[in-house]
Amino acid sequence: MDSMRKLLGTALGLFLTLFLWITPVTAQEDSTAAPAKDELPKPAAKTAFGIPNGEVVKDDDVAPAPEGPPNPYAGSIKDVGTGLPLLGTSSTPLRWGSFSIYTFEFIGLHDFELGGTANTSPSDLWILRTGLMFDHSLLRGKSRIVLQYLPQMIIINGQVHANSATNNNTSIGTQFQLTPRLNITVGDSFTQVNDNSLIPQNYLAVNSQLGASVQNNFLNTNGNFLANTASATVEYGLSPRTNITFSPSFRYMRFLNGASNYGADGQAYIGSVALGHALSLHRTVGISGSYQYLKEKIGGIPQDANYYTISGFYSEQLARTFWVSGHVGATSQRYSGLPQPGGWGLAAGLSVTKSFSPRISSALAYTRGTVFSNYVTRQRSDRVDASVSFIVSSRIAWSNQFGYLHELAGVNPTSGKYGATNVSYRFFGNFSLFTAFAYTFQNSSTQQLLAGDIKTLAYGIRWSPQTISAR
Secondary structure (H helix, E strand, C coil): CHHHHHHHHHHHHHHHHHHHHHHHHHHCCCCCCCCCCCCCCCCCCCCCCCCCCCCCCCCCCCCCCCCCCCCCCCCCCECCCCCCECCEEECCCCEECCEEEEEEEEEEEEECCCECCCCCCCEEEEEEEEEEEEEEEECCCCEEEEEEECCEEEEECCEEECHHHCCEEEEEEEEEECCCCEEEEEEEEEEEEECCCCCCCCCEEEECCCCEEEECCCCCECCEEEEEEEEEEEEEECCCCEEEEEEEEEEEEEEEECCCCEEEEEEEEEEEEEEEEEEECCEEEEEEEEEEEEEEEECCEEEEEEEEEEEEEEEEEEECCEEEEEEEEEEEEECCCCCCCCCEEEEEEEEEEEEEECCEEEEEEEEEECCCCCCCCCCCEEEEEEEEEEECCCCEEEEEEEEEEEECCCCCCCEEEEEEEEEEEEEECCEEEEEEEEEEEEECCCCCECCEEEEEEEEEEEECCCEEECC
């Protein structure tokens, strides 16, 4: 308890110091005056590098990049397909009021041998996937509710299986602008993964218009894994340049292998607070603190872990197509059933997106902390992902991704790495042919994950209208 008091005292002291330093400055600023020297970079390019399919977007109605740097703690409605902020809606003609069908995919998959596992037989299947959306504005555009669902059908040996036989993804998000200073975002997302992640794409989802990236799951499960995450974000502007953010969330996880009757359950309770200050129109710094309580039951044995983290963060749009965001600090493990309890460790994260030209872009993302993936665990991990994308011509796009994950402790810790490449050809309107190949290596002592080499080839046709600004 003494260490806890010291930690809270330190966090409070840093919070008050930063607040007192900010207040005199912001009190003298004219919020309507533009900085004389530190000008805002020009709007980001309209080529949609990094978003799914990586295709050229030429429509003048494309949602422009928001002014300023990405706020890593801001609340936003998430896209169910990528986890990126959903700033606009599809220009699909299949719209009936607030309801729309915004994408369609017919995908063929071939899984090669899984080296080092009991299952060494390749498999072939087809997946039919449709994107459904309900997007409705309330209170004269001050509030918005979005519901997304990606139902799928799987075809194996000519037999059609219901959606329960494959993966499910559903999300709902609501955003309320209660006052000019107060904004609240509430969301819930559900995912179900059956046997493996199936489609090798969006392991590192990137939108270079926003300077945003999301590290999505890539580890392949050895059964059925489901997770539901409920979250809320409350943002309040203390001044034109300073805001404070509160973010509570809860995540439930469950894994089951029916063949071996092996199961695992997990819960994560997370609360965080962040104080941010805009040094200029495109540069933000701040301080954040969080508490995480992770609880799991594997093999009927309940265990838990507690993490206390404090860090400073920095976010900037360095140029028209160059974004950097990161945080660094310390985390303490206390009152835990984990091996090697206690002590302080590094907490860090980094996101960099850069477009070298209208045809070439890249991204890099790194996280050290609790990385929620397709299995139940209390361990902290290191994860790094990188991508590079090319627009070969007005119709052809090519993207490549690489990634690595490694748990920081435990006996035979889980680790994995992947390489993936994706090529798409837009042959008519919003229709594209695509092919993707992914190679994944996994090492784990838990029965929740497959082990060995996994190679997957995907190919098919996709209909996906471009995005327009939110109504």
